[in-house]
Amino acid sequence: MARVRQQRAEITRQAILDGAAIAFDAAGFGGTSLSEVVKHAGVTKGALYFHFQSKEALARTLVDEQFQISSGIPAIEEPGLQTVIDLTHQMASGLRVNVRVRAAIRLVIEFGSFTDPDPSPYNTWIDTCRGCLTPAQARGDVLPSLDVNDLSTFLVGSFTGIQVTSHVRTHREDLHTRITDLWDFLLPGIVPASRIPHFAPAGSPECRAELGLTSSG
Template sequence: MARIRQQRAEITREAILDGAAVAFDAAGFGGTSLSEVVRYAGVTKGALYFHFPSKEALARTLIDEQFQVSSGVPALKAPGLQTVIDLSHRMACGLRDNVRVRAAVRLVIEFGSFTDPDPSPYNTWIETCRACLTPAQARGDVKPSLDVDDVATFLVGSFTGIQITSHVRTHREDLHTRVTDLWDFLLPGIVPASRIPRFAPAGSPECRAELGLAPAA
């Protein structure tokens, strides 16, 4: 019985997160009420408060959903620059196809605009990029003169701006193209010329196949 109750509780929690993602994606943090979350989730308000004591706690939990995109990176034996390129396309795919990722990123941007902004989500992505770029630089794939922390910070800021612009202009329909542009323009500045052909700005064949994208031209 305890296992059944635990399973039901987990199902309810996931339903709440799904409902909250739809609500936050549509209206943002300030424009969403817990009543709307309950309606989208199909649960009672009591069930919601059992799992999440406040709207902010729910939003904070949802913000962490974006990091599922990078959850496999720590297990990689040899992360590198292509890992970061592929991550940017995986994130682009998440923003287009996964409402939890879209809601998480919208919340991050909104929380970053508050009086007391929270930099932790950005710092997490910067650290993920840095952890891939550091061994890449040691292998000679990133110019030795560059500070990988600065490169990682630039990448996260650039992707943030690109995805917002893509959202406003095309509802992110062109996001993979814009991310590919980012890498086409950036690689000559951070990679030794002789090594540039090693990297696929549009994502590795394995990544594109995983995401259901057509092979790069």
């Protein structure tokens, strides 16, 4: 019985997170009420408060989930530049098909921009990029003259701006194409010319297969 109760509690918790994601994606943090979350989740307010003490706790949980996109990197034998390229396409895919990802990114931008800004999500993404680009530079895949931390900061800022612009202009329908453009323009400036053919700006074949991307993106 205890196991059944735990399973039901987890189902309820996930339903609440799904409902919160729908609400935050549509209206942002400030425009979302807990009543909206409850409506989308199909639970009672009592159930919501059992799992989450506040709207802030719900938002933080959704944001923290997005750090899991890089959780597999430690298992990669030789993370490098292609790892970062693939991560940008994985995040782009999540933004297009996963409401939790969209909600979390909207929350990150809201929390990290104006009122009481929180830089920690950006810093985490920068650290992830740096952890891949540092060994890439040691292998000769990134120009030795470049500061890897500055490059990582630039990449995170560029991706953020590109995805917002894509959202406004095309509801992110062209996001993979715009991310591919980013890498097409960037690689000649950060990679030795002889190494450029080793990298796939549109994502590695394995990444594209995993994401179900066609040749046209």
